[in-house]
Structure formats: C-alpha cells, structure tokens
Amino acid sequence: MNTANPLSHLNTRGEARMVDVSEKQITSRTATACASIKMQPTTLNLIIEGGHPKGDVLATARIAGIMAAKKTPELIPLCHPLMLSKVEVDLTADESLPGILIHATCKLAGQTGVEMEALTAASVAALTVYDMCKAVDKRMIIQGIRVLEKKGGKSGDWDFSNEEENSTTTSKQANQTAAMTPPTVENQFSVHFFAELREQLGVDKLLLTLDDLPNPSLADLLTQLRNRDTQWDKHLANHNLLMAVNQQMVKPSYQIKAGDEVAFFPPVTGG
Amino acid sequence: MYSRNHVSVQSEVFDLNQETQALTQGRSDLGALVTFTGYVRDFNERPDVQALTLEHYPGMTEQALKAILQEAEQRWALKGTRIIHRIGRMEPSDPIVLVATSSAHRQDAFDACNFIMDYLKTRAPFWKKEHTLTGDYWVSARTSDSQAAERWLPRAEAY
Known part of the structure; x- marks a missing residue:
C-alpha cells in the first residue's frame, strides 16, 4: 500500500484508484455525520404539525437517508461497497435554528470506514426535506454537513469536537455524546432536554450564544427560557428540575462558558 | 483494583452467571459476592404495564455510574x-x-450493593416511560427513593 501519499485514493502516478483494503483488519466501525436545514419558522411548523401537502416530511426523509446510505458506492466513485449492519437517521426539529437537525449513524464490521455512508445518508435526508418543502419555502439552506464521530479501524476513534485539542481521557469521555452536535460558533453553547421535558417542549436541543445572556448563570438562562412562552414557562417551572453542565450535575449559580453542554431534565427514574 | 470494575449501559440483555464469573474467576481472596437484579414489573403507577422504554443521557450516564462506583x-x-x-x-x-x-x-x-442501587436510582440520568393499555406516561420519581439515598449522606449535601 502506498502510505507516502496522504491522498490514499491516488496511486503513485497521481491517478484515481480504489484503495486495496484486503490486508486491513475487520473491525467494528461506526460513523456519525450531521447536517441541518434552515427554513422559515412557518415551514418548520408545517412539518411539526404534519400538515404538509406532501405528507410526513421527517418519516420520508428518514427512509430516504437510510436508502441513500446503501447506495453510497454507486454515487462516490472510489468508495467500497459495504455490508452495512446498521443505519440510523434521526431528524429533529430545532426551533432555534429554525429548521431540522439530521444525524446519521452507520455501522458495520468490515475493513473500511463508514463515514461516507453516514455523510450520504445525512445529505440525502436533507435533500429530501428540501424536496418535500420547496413548494412552500424555496429559501431553505442545507448546511453544516460533516462527520461528527468515527469509531474503530486503524486510525482509531475520532471526534469532531476533539480534533484540535490534545484530548485527555477525561475530555474525551465528556465528548462521548455521539448524537450531539458540538457547538461551532464562538460564544455558542448547547442546551439539551431529556425525557418528559423534551416531549413537553417539543425540542431536544437548542444552540444559544452567550451574547444573548446578560448574566450567564444557569438560573438566568432558565428565566430566559421560561420567558419564551407560557408552555416553556409552565414546563420549566418544576422546582425539581435537574441541571447538568458538561455532563456533571451543577447548581443554578453555575456560570455558563462558551462550548458548554447544558442539560435540563426531570428527576431520574432508572434502576 | 479498577480493572476489576465494570460499568455498562447497553440495550442487550445481560447474563447473571457470566457477570458474576467475571468477578470471581481465578479469585481465592473473595469471601462474599452480592448481586442485585432489577426487573420490569407488570404493575407500577398503573396496573397493566405492557412495556417500558428507558431513556438515558448518553455520556453522562456512564460518568455518573463510574462516579457512584468510585464512591x-x-x-x-x-x-x-x-x-x-x-x-x-x-x-x-x-x-x-x-x-x-x-x-x-x-x-x-451488602452495603456497597445497596448504596450503589440507591445512588443509581437518584443520580444516574435514566428515565422510564411506561406503556399501558390506557396510554403511555413518564414514571415519576419516588420520595422513598430519595430518602433511601439520603441515609448514605454523611452530612447535608444538596445539588
């Protein structure tokens, strides 16, 4: 194998080739990619309420993403055909975008990675959302298509949010949330909701920036979220609400920093 | 000793024998092994539970369980x-x-097993949604669970 060339899809003469992977070990591999599609709030509402003229947009886009993952080698010239063992496409409405967040995870036991399949699934799911909604909104923007996480194989585990830092074990653990998009914009932080609260608010994640918060304490964030409307106020009023930052329980006095992963959730009921 | 410890959040069913063997195999210094297994009941807040769905906070759950184990x-x-x-x-x-x-x-x-379950029930981010013939609902936290966890606190400690 030509290891000297950093572009493994080129041979020594610089011509395109399919890489010979027959000597590579069979390992369990997973890749997660994401995409988002920004739209008018009214378009998003149509999707959420299911009143769309073309039918259930999210369910259709999910199937489109899964089917697309299986077609990847037919679309990308030098990509190996793979026996995918799992394809999962999640579409969630994000009112803060406003739009749809797409996460695609592909898995297999094989000799080559599955990030192309995950990227294809996320892209085609986004295209399908566009196709189904273009009659009501032509200005939708498909954005942020990227690989979030890759596991298994020679190059080992890789995580979008860990790429630049020399990650220690602890920071790696803190970023193991496969399905969660790392904040990319400066001053941004994410807010996650779980279980009943997620269902009540109809949203699992918000991306906010510190600039929107005069005082960046958790308590103030909560007040601001409650001011959104009566529903938010009602559901976040529960005094038993638990809060975590970067996956550790914290007190409301915590001062939010850029890049933080904030989470609100009801009292836990495991075991 | 940490290598003997193991934390897992998984959808697959576990095998009690296999798990206890992992602790006891090749050991002659153990005087006691305590295991607790929790099962899905067919009655809870409503009498006809058909199934439940367990949601968790990926990443945080594993960290919380490790922290409980270390304590x-x-x-x-x-x-x-x-x-x-x-x-x-x-x-x-x-x-x-x-x-x-x-x-x-x-x-x-005995005590550690009891403690771990009490803390797991009140500190690890898992949530149960029960499915019954009359509809689905999220299980509410029980005061008895928080009281059970509180007895292990050396002094007042609150989040």
Missing part, C-alpha cells in the same frame, strides 16, 4: 464491582439492572 470503592473494601443498566424497550419480567459487588467480608459487599 462505593472509597467507602467499602471492595474487590470488584459490576454495574450494568439496560436502555431501550423492555417488557415485564425482563431484567433492567444488575449490580454485583465482591469483598472479603459480607458486610462490605
């Missing part, structure tokens, strides 16, 4: 501990959670 290690003389919690959809009589503790003397293993 147990500091409090009792343990020789090895395994915590396995399942997620996803389960039906009555399915096992949900396993805690296995081993020690030289029984009291350490």
